[in-house]
Amino acid sequence: MDLKRVRRDVDRSVDLAVLFAQKWRWYRRAQTPWQLAALHVELARRQCFARGRLYGEPLQLLRENRLRLGEQTLFEDGVWLTSYAGRIEIGANCILNRNVMVAASDLVQIGDHTLIGNGCLITDSAHRNDDTDEPMPWQGYASKGPTRIGDNTWIGVNSVITSGVTVGRRCAIGANSVVTRDIPDFSVAAGSPARVIRSLREP
Structure with a gap:
């Protein structure tokens, strides 16, 4: 032994x-009543609104200035906002629908006027799996860099935006897509892995 x-x-x-x-x-x-009340006060100060419960560490992140929110952003029930040591920046007039998860080890940025469909995951890291002798939960995380989503972009239901990816301005990502590489501005992309189908600027 x-x-x-x-x-x-x-x-x-x-x-x-x-x-x-x-x-x-x-x-x-x-989830205690006073913590929920404190969270809604912090959101109201930023002119944001949660229609239901937020999970993760949103109140802690707000108080530590590691969660930055633009005005008039709406969170539907079940949204997760979590970050061990990183930052999350969400622009103005965004909508994060039910059960969206945003997880940051370094930085996740979401631009203004962006729509995130139900069940999406936006993250800048992933579980490591390179050590075949080590149990998976003990291997920690690996990041390819910040993850960014541009202004006026729509992310379809159940899509995943992976580490180190930039999705450009005014893009549309089809439902159930897995975005593993950068998507240029004004693009429609879909699939797993997602690929550009067409440009919104085409005649």
């Missing part, structure tokens, strides 16, 4: 248990 490996696995299991307990406390605390 490899005692070093056993000891390492035990230590990491303890670390995971502590992390899960901490997360559980954060999420439970975020």
